[in-house]
Amino acid sequence: MKGGWFKVYAIGYLVFLYAPIILLPMFAFNDATIIAFPLTGFSTRWFEEMLDKPALTIAVKNSLFIAVTASILSTTLGIFAARASTRYQFPMKAGLMGLIMLPLVLPEIIVAVSLLVVLLGLGVSLSLWTVILGHVLICTPFCIAILSSAFQSLDQSLEEAAYDLGETAASTFRLIILPLVMPGIISSLLISFTISLDEFIIAFFLAGTEPTLPVYIFSQFRFPQAVPVIMALGTVLVVLSIVLLTIAEYFRRRGIAKSGGKDTGGFL
Template sequence: MTRDLPQRLLTTLVYVFLFMPIIMVVVMSLNASRYSVFPVPEWSFVWYEKALEDETIGAALKNSLVIALVSAVLATIIGTTVSIALVRFRFRFQNLVRSAFMSPLIFPEMILAVMLLILSASLNLQGGFWIVVAGHVLVGLPFVITVVSARLHGFDSSLEEAAQDLGANEWATFRRITMPLALPGIIGGGLLAFTTSFDNFIITYLVAGSDVVTIPIKIYSMIRLEFSPKLHAFSTAIVFMTLCLLFLYRMVLRRQASY
């Protein structure tokens, strides 16, 4: 017990160092003062009200939700299809295909953003909604493939063979056996892809252009141009939303483990 005390103390200090900035943002969001002062002279939700009344923040939130939803759906469909192909079939260059889809986890996100920017310029797209969605799908795919592949490896493939022995074709087997058993992994991968897209800044900032303003870009512009306690309230709401998504993902994983 005594030997573990320094390690526990060090772990606690690391966690405090990591989470203290987030805690201070939450505290400052409840500060009634126009200035970020500590200790807080008076507590209030006034900056949450002002953030809700800001139409530009509402527009940025809408853009982020739409982009994240579209990206998550596309990444989930593509990632699930790739996972089934990688787990259930054997073909030439299989490892190469797997490595190609997992490569966004290896390459720095700045490199991916520059590559997308060059592609956008080559196709005369000049940024915009769909090139942002493409970038978010690219970074979300590895998470979907990892979670769905783990789920497909986790259940007995003999169930699919038994269904086919009883007369079910490949589509019926997928619809009635594979899909229900893989569903927790598909949902978990989709939630991770949604969270990754919702919080993405680098790719969005480089390829979005001036017409697409998401939440991370809005926060960045508020820091540069109009620092206001609304930023604290806005950021706190985003942190809370992200934590809810991660909590939902954790619930899905627990349900998956119980099967």
């Protein structure tokens, strides 16, 4: 068979990629406090215990607030940047786009400490909003990557036609462009929501006294007896993010198909 060895390798590689995720539900449903093999028996008690932790509930609420706000703000900024970079030529384009995309490769700890120094220097007290500021910064490049492919495949003649028929720039955007890129926008919202919900370092530095979900999880790793509940929580989070990502992928593909583009695959 053509590519037979490649296929064997690829499947082995997928096993490596999925190894931790496959282990997660095993320990979440295992009836033992110690996270090790052999498994001792089936139990849902860690899930029940999970629902019964006030600190966890607060952390979830904080994280949801941050993730919803950050995804809306970063998608909004992403729309401007994607539209500008795919439709216009302007001075300093490469430099400005490079700066906006920089957090994609910049280590997160650098973003975190530099924001921390500036915010404390300005006398801003740390809160959920300071985390949002940081998350918008790191989510926007991903939004731009998704939205650019949606804007890229727009047929400019549709826009010209709208102008010729007397529409203004604003109404053209609302009536023609926005509906065509809407699937990209939904995909961008979901991806940035997922990134923000999972982000640890920036929240660790900038959250002050209000923990987010990853900050809470990190603090629990110090207590061995708390770990099984974290496994249960992780299982819920994995299922949730797979659902969100599947929806995001569906909209991303639909968006590309809708505006007549060719799928080059992947989120990046």
